[in-house]
Amino acid sequence: MDVFDVVVIGAGAAGMMCAIEAGKRGRSVLVVDHAAKPGEKIRISGGGRCNFTNLHAAPQNFLSQNPSFAISALRRYTQRDFIALVESHGIAYHEKALGQLFCDGPSTQIVNLLLSEMKLHGAELRLSTHVETVEKTAEGFRLGLSHGMIGCRSLVVATGGKSIPKMGATGFGYDLAAQFGLKVTETRPALVPLTLEPTMLERLKPLAGVAVDAVVACGKTRFAEAMLFTHRGLSGPAILQISSYWREGGEITVSMLPQVDLFEELRAARSRNGRQALQTALSAFLPKRLAQLIAEGEPGPANLADYSDKHLRRIEGAVNQWRFKPAGSEGYRTAEVTLGGVDTRELDSRTMEAKAVPGLYFIGEVVDVTGWLGGYNFQWAWSSGWCAGQVA
Known part of the structure; x- marks a missing residue:
């Protein structure tokens, strides 16, 4: 031996x-x-x-x-x-x-x-x-x-x-x-993509492949890196990082324009060109598919000029205070x-x-x-x- x-x-x-x-x-x-x-x-x-x-x-x-x-x-x-x-x-x-x-x-x-x-x-x-x-x-x-x-x-x-x-x-x-x-x-x-429940996943399906620089938070922990929409849910460095801190049933908060005061930017766009659509105004800051989905999720008038400040606040929240509970993770496989x-x-x-x-x-x-x-x-x-x- x-x-x-x-x-x-x-x-x-x-x-x-x-x-x-x-x-x-x-x-x-x-x-x-x-x-x-x-x-x-x-x-x-x-x-x-x-x-x-x-x-x-x-x-x-x-x-x-x-x-x-x-x-x-x-x-x-x-x-x-x-x-x-x-x-x-x-x-x-x-x-x-x-x-x-x-x-x-x-x-x-x-x-x-x-x-x-x-x-x-x-x-x-x-x-x-x-x-x-x-x-x-x-x-x-x-x-x-x-x-x-x-x-x-x-x-x-x-x-x-x-x-x-x-x-x-x-x-x-x-x-x-x-x-x-x-x-x-x-x-x-850990360091794993997160999955979404079927209804949310179906709604976000058109965004598969879209990436944004985001701040992703779970409790007091936050990471500022890229986030990627996938056909299973969410991935990218920011999501992988936060996955180590997230637990089942917990909530995650995402800011997709952390460096932008979107409310003020939309108000300014309303003053400059009120005849444009909300989706067009959002596309100045976000990928077009994402801008379209957010606009569809916050239905309103045809023209930006007809949006109230209260409505613009809701849109800002949808972009910079998106809260959701993941269904789970992709597991040890990835x-x-x-x-x-x-x-x-x-x-x-x-x-x-x-x-x-x-x-x-x-x-x-x-x-x-x-x-x-x-x-x-x-x-x-x-x-x-x-x-x-x-x-x-």
């Missing part, structure tokens, strides 16, 4: 990062994954360009039942550290809106970076390999793999969450945590990440080691730390993987 110092389950961002750091310390490292290729989520991220981190990554950009847990890891291995690694491999990148960093070339550059660093530091990779059993032993752990038994002193779980099951995502990491008596917080899809996971109270925030099970570590998405859209979840993978790699 082969015995390693460290076995990492999961060849994703966090798992490979941990393997690299453990290998740097001279540890014998094996990474196993049931997938046929490593880093598949890296490959598809950012439209194939990999939004590998965010310049503004900080603890306040993450959700957790224990918000302070992520502070240590994010401060010890920062976005600047990973950027330096990217630059050391000669990978060109650029900044998009809100501090998001993307590769100029294909996202496989980041996968290749990690694979080359693993090879440099002696970490072994076995793909298409299923972990069938895990047992605690006096020396560490014994794993039954689809290709035989192995042993290790330290076991790192980097299996991710349930999001995008077509890529092989499962709840294996949560099951393993439960096997060793660790608590797992409620898990749910969710970018999983909210919730291994309870952080069970883990050491500096090492990611389970407090009650020496030698067992949980890193990345499987942990109850979930970042905003825009490279934050990759940064958590790099930071948590780095921390575990210093000690496993």
Whole structure:
């Protein structure tokens, strides 16, 4: 039976990062994954360009039942550290809106970076390999793999969450945590499009493909980014962001012209050219299909000149105070990440080691730390993987 110092389950961002750091310390490292290729989520991220981190990554950009847990890891291995690694491999990148960093070339550059660093530091990779059993032993752990038994002193779980099951995502990491008596917080899809009830969906059907820059709010949380109407409901960065905060039965408020005093603009348009239709006046600020739908939803006179201030106020509200209750979300099928996971109270925030099970570590998405859209979840993978790699 082969015995390693460290076995990492999961060849994703966090798992490979941990393997690299453990290998740097001279540890014998094996990474196993049931997938046929490593880093598949890296490959598809950012439209194939990999939004590998965010310049503004900080603890306040993450959700957790224990918000302070992520502070240590994010401060010890920062976005600047990973950027330096990217630059050391000669990978060109650029900044998009809100501090998001993307590769100029294909996202496989980041996968290749990690694979080359693993090879440099002696970490072994076995793909298409299923972990069938895990047992605690006096020396560490014994794993039954689809290709035989192995042993290790330290076991790192980097299996991710349930999001995008077509890529092989499962709840294996949560099951393993439960096997060793660790608590797992409620898990749910996050960074996911929201669906609408049938009547509203039918009414908004003509808007599929229309996008607007909006402020989307749920309670006291709000995001100012693009919103997209789809044939299932709503998507786009603003909706994906707010989905992590929304709960079933809750209300969402949308402002589709947050920088415009639409009431005053319509009053001015009424004075300048009162013979125009409301839809024409709205089209100066909104996409034509959206302007038409709003005008139809607030029926009134043929000419703008005949609209009262009260009516114009209602129209302004329909645009900048649109309130609705989503029917649900598209679920794990399209969710970018999983909210919730291994309870952080069970883990050491500096090492990611389970407090009650020496030698067992949980890193990345499987942990109850979930970042905003825009490279934050990759940064958590790099930071948590780095921390575990210093000690496993």
